[in-house]
Amino acid sequence: MEKVISVEEVSSFFKDGMSIMAGGFMGVGTPEKLVSALLDSNIKDITLIANDTAFVETGVGPMVANNIVKKVITSHIGTNPETGRKMIAGEIEVDLVPQGTLAERVRAGGSGLGGILTPTGVGTVVEEGKEKITVDGREYLLEKPLRADVALLKAYKADKAGNLVFHQSARNFNPIMALAADLVIVQVESIVEVGEIDPNDVVTPGILVDKILV
Amino acid sequence: MEKVISVEEVSSFFKDGMSIMAGGFMGVGTPEKLVSALLDSNIKDITLIANDTAFVETGVGPMVANNIVKKVITSHIGTNPETGRKMIAGEIEVDLVPQGTLAERVRAGGSGLGGILTPTGVGTVVEEGKEKITVDGREYLLEKPLRADVALLKAYKADKAGNLVFHQSARNFNPIMALAADLVIVQVESIVEVGEIDPNDVVTPGILVDKILV
Amino acid sequence: MITTLVNTKEVIAARVAREMKDGDVVNLGIGLPTLVPNYLPKGVSVILQSENGYIGLGPVTGEIDPDLVNAGGQPAGILPGGAFFDSLFSFQLIRGGHVDVTVLGGLEVDAKGNLANWVIPGKMVPGMGGAMDLVTGAKKVIVAMEHCSKKGDPKILEECQLPLTGKGVVDLIITELAVFSVTEDGLVLEELQEGVDLDTVKEKTAATFKVNPNIA
Amino acid sequence: MITTLVNTKEVIAARVAREMKDGDVVNLGIGLPTLVPNYLPKGVSVILQSENGYIGLGPVTGEIDPDLVNAGGQPAGILPGGAFFDSLFSFQLIRGGHVDVTVLGGLEVDAKGNLANWVIPGKMVPGMGGAMDLVTGAKKVIVAMEHCSKKGDPKILEECQLPLTGKGVVDLIITELAVFSVTEDGLVLEELQEGVDLDTVKEKTAATFKVNPNIA
Numbered sequence: 001m002e003k004v005i006s007v008e009e010v011s012s013f014f015k016d017g018m019s020i021m022a023g024g025f026m027g028v029g030t031p032e033k034l035v036s037a038l039l040d041s042n043i044k045d046i047t048l049i050a051n052d053t054a055f056v057e058t059g060v061g062p063m064v065a066n067n068i069v070k071k072v073i074t075s076h077i078g079t080n081p082e083t084g085r086k087m088i089a090g091e092i093e094v095d096l097v098p099q100g101t102l103a104e105r106v107r108a109g110g111s112g113l114g115g116i117l118t119p120t121g122v123g124t125v126v127e128e129g130k131e132k133i134t135v136d137g138r139e140y141l142l143e144k145p146l147r148a149d150v151a152l153l154k155a156y157k158a159d160k161a162g163n164l165v166f167h168q169s170a171r172n173f174n175p176i177m178a179l180a181a182d183l184v185i186v187q188v189e190s191i192v193e194v195g196e197i198d199p200n201d202v203v204t205p206g207i208l209v210d211k212i213l214v
Numbered sequence: 215m216e217k218v219i220s221v222e223e224v225s226s227f228f229k230d231g232m233s234i235m236a237g238g239f240m241g242v243g244t245p246e247k248l249v250s251a252l253l254d255s256n257i258k259d260i261t262l263i264a265n266d267t268a269f270v271e272t273g274v275g276p277m278v279a280n281n282i283v284k285k286v287i288t289s290h291i292g293t294n295p296e297t298g299r300k301m302i303a304g305e306i307e308v309d310l311v312p313q314g315t316l317a318e319r320v321r322a323g324g325s326g327l328g329g330i331l332t333p334t335g336v337g338t339v340v341e342e343g344k345e346k347i348t349v350d351g352r353e354y355l356l357e358k359p360l361r362a363d364v365a366l367l368k369a370y371k372a373d374k375a376g377n378l379v380f381h382q383s384a385r386n387f388n389p390i391m392a393l394a395a396d397l398v399i400v401q402v403e404s405i406v407e408v409g410e411i412d413p414n415d416v417v418t419p420g421i422l423v424d425k426i427l428v
Numbered sequence: 429m430i431t432t433l434v435n436t437k438e439v440i441a442a443r444v445a446r447e448m449k450d451g452d453v454v455n456l457g458i459g460l461p462t463l464v465p466n467y468l469p470k471g472v473s474v475i476l477q478s479e480n481g482y483i484g485l486g487p488v489t490g491e492i493d494p495d496l497v498n499a500g501g502q503p504a505g506i507l508p509g510g511a512f513f514d515s516l517f518s519f520q521l522i523r524g525g526h527v528d529v530t531v532l533g534g535l536e537v538d539a540k541g542n543l544a545n546w547v548i549p550g551k552m553v554p555g556m557g558g559a560m561d562l563v564t565g566a567k568k569v570i571v572a573m574e575h576c577s578k579k580g581d582p583k584i585l586e587e588c589q590l591p592l593t594g595k596g597v598v599d600l601i602i603t604e605l606a607v608f609s610v611t612e613d614g615l616v617l618e619e620l621q622e623g624v625d626l627d628t629v630k631e632k633t634a635a636t637f638k639v640n641p642n643i644a
Numbered sequence: 645m646i647t648t649l650v651n652t653k654e655v656i657a658a659r660v661a662r663e664m665k666d667g668d669v670v671n672l673g674i675g676l677p678t679l680v681p682n683y684l685p686k687g688v689s690v691i692l693q694s695e696n697g698y699i700g701l702g703p704v705t706g707e708i709d710p711d712l713v714n715a716g717g718q719p720a721g722i723l724p725g726g727a728f729f730d731s732l733f734s735f736q737l738i739r740g741g742h743v744d745v746t747v748l749g750g751l752e753v754d755a756k757g758n759l760a761n762w763v764i765p766g767k768m769v770p771g772m773g774g775a776m777d778l779v780t781g782a783k784k785v786i787v788a789m790e791h792c793s794k795k796g797d798p799k800i801l802e803e804c805q806l807p808l809t810g811k812g813v814v815d816l817i818i819t820e821l822a823v824f825s826v827t828e829d830g831l832v833l834e835e836l837q838e839g840v841d842l843d844t845v846k847e848k849t850a851a852t853f854k855v856n857p858n859i860a
Contacts (some may be wrong), residue, residue, distance in 0.1 A: 292554025
């Protein structure tokens with residue numbers, strides 16, 4: 001199966017109302033070209049799952065600023081004033097999740113787990129509406145899996161089979177989101193032939209990657 | 215802190231009745247020198263946590279064959295007839311755990327989770343004595359974390375800070391066990407200076423590694 | 429074409445191979461299932477996952493590497509485009525539905541799709557290894573086994589007697605006599621192997637089953 | 645020696661630095677806590693964990709790499725011996741007790757060790773980011789903050805009024821006036837900063853506290 005696509009093909013994967021996971025931490029490790037293609041594709045009512053909503057102009061920030069997002073599931077919105085403004089105005093719904101819990105929920109969604117028990121958030125508003133389970137005398141919150149229709153990821157290098165390696169702190173949520181979406185599209189800085197990445201160095205195996213944009 | 219130790223120092227870390235995790239899959243990726251040091255140290259009543267009990271003569275197999283193990287928590291004992299024989303004779307206790315569940319339990323133990331919900335084992339004897347939790351209409355078993363006093367691991371290469379890289383299929387349980395024991399001792403094939411391993415290539419960061427044996 | 433397959437195991441493996449689609453990610457159990465790649469139709473190649481920690485399982489090439497074994501602990505190779513990972517990640521792939529097909533042997537299979545293949549109490553207790561995760565997580569579970577035990581007893585039952593590996597997990601049963609699918613209404617005989625008649629299958633199967641009308 | 649620290653934040657950071665032990669793995673929150681490494685005693689070096697995915701956070705060296713930022717999104721560096729990983733692994737380290745000390749700012753802290761520092765309802769809703777995991781998982785939680793708000797209101801309270809970041813999680817509170825430990829019996833004043841008297845601390849603290857007898 002040919003995985004390498006052109007930027008023109010990207011928009012065909014988007015639909016109104018879909019859920020989208022996007023890699024990145026304050027824009028670092030976010031696939032800007034894929035976000036840009038999403039903005040151009042004129043869709044709406046997206047549920048966005050991302051570590052943070054970055055800045056108005058960078059990362060996933062423009063998705064929020066450009067009114068295509070209905071709901072955000074994220075750990076931090078403080079650097080993008082548009083997210084807070086729209087939330088207070090009732091224009092978008094924001095579900096704030098502790099960062100480690102967000103990572104665990106995405107991994108659970110991609111790993112066939114029904115959830116994980118975390119001590120994070122016990123005794124805070126985070127526990128509202130969640131089941132509390134005591135294991136060996138300590139209370140934990142049952143946090144449920146998260147999945148998305150599409151994951152928009154960024155990697156440093158891919159081979160044509162989709163094997164990925166990442167660069168510096170741009171790795172962040174990208175590898176776990178590769179497990180947790182029905183369609184995984186990755187923007188890479190360079191692409192090499194199959195066999196050129198040492199199998200010991202692969203971080204995300206190609207079987208998880210559906211489409212590659214250079 | 216100097217992490218590199220000599221084989222003579224290894225035995226000082228062992229005590230009767232302690233729990234020990236050991237990396238390896240049918241002996242591949244098992245630190246044979248550390249197992250050998252353990253056998254020489256004349257301790258007893260160990261709880262062993264390992265993927266399998268390997269063979270009578272290799273991997274963690276000799277630990278079982280040499281009567282130092284009181285209990286084994288493992289996914290497979292079929293290749294070491296001594297484990298089955300001693301189990302039937304009532305000489306050791308064997309707790310059989312599905313392989314993926316064993317990996318999850320070790321990770322949970324090393325990651326501050328109270329447990330994970332897995333569909334694996336539902337409707338089988340594995341569910342005996344465990345809490346069943348229904349999430350979004352599907353039943354899962356609550357599987358609890360596993361930790362050990364000591365982890366005996368094997369890596370391909372370490373730097374002097376303890377950063378580890380692994381080789382081929384010898385990785386298996388080693389990286390997750392590095393998270394889940396109070397004392398982590400790693401046998402490596404070679405050791406290099408700090409800075410010689412690219413931070414992008416490190417699989418297990420040195421802060422998890424206490425002692426290194428070349 | 430397959431008339432040259434004199435061996436029962438080869439007949440089974442060759443039929444299993446026809447279930448594979450090009451590009452499928454496949455995990456093969458120890459024994460009979462490992463024969464499957466030898467019989468893949470032209471134009472179909474699959475990617476083998478090895479639960480001890482990699483994608484791209486292949487034959488040994490060059491010198492044997494003691495650090496590179498398959499899930500049976502035997503020397504193996506890795507193909508270009510493969511990737512190594514740890515046991516946790518390996519079972520994230522398996523449990524998370526990233527493996528398309530798993531092929532396992534069976535001691536007993538029943539009309540509800542239950543499978544027993546990991547223990548005979550008091551006799552053989554090897555442990556479940558990765559089998560319980562595989563049958564729970566793989567998208568399609570194929571049991572590939574001889575139709576009857578060495579003693580001649582049926583292995584396809586109304587209800588398994590041995591401790592289960594998985595409950596309601598089996599999609600397809602392939603033996604040297606027949607192919608059954610497991611449906612909500614129970615077993616359906618989908619195919620007879622070449623030269624096998626329906627009465628033989630009925631006689632050697634201890635479960636009721638429907639017959640696909642396509643079978644003459 | 646520290647009389648040259650004219651700035652309140654520097655006084656706090658310098659005192660926090662004295663809590664560090666050589667080799668500690670430390671996560672520093674955004675703002676004031678990032679000043680701590682400037683004041684580490686001789687012979688003490690710590691390993692900084694950055695929750696966006698690495699160990700060995702250091703200053704920028706050479707050219708700025710857009711792929712290398714700290715948890716505040718600012719350009720950063722990595723020291724020799726550092727390691728990159730993904731967000732999942734980063735929080736495995738944090739939640740799993742592999743981080744020795746975390747230093748965070750606070751909006752309110754109380755006598756039960758509760759901390760509030762992530763939201764002022766209706767006013768400021770940045771989100772908790774990694775703070776809830778850090779206070780839950782780190783072995784030692786130090787709140788480093790100015791003793792009172794900009795309006796002059798006490799931030800150390802009998803009971804937090806704002807939504808909590810963590811319940812019963814704080815070990816030590818360090819301000820420009822004093823150092824408090826949180827014990828099962830409530831707050832204990834452990835130290836007065838240089839030139840500060842007990843009455844000032846009492847006046848500016850809205851929680852009852854015991855006084856360590858070592859304080860003259």
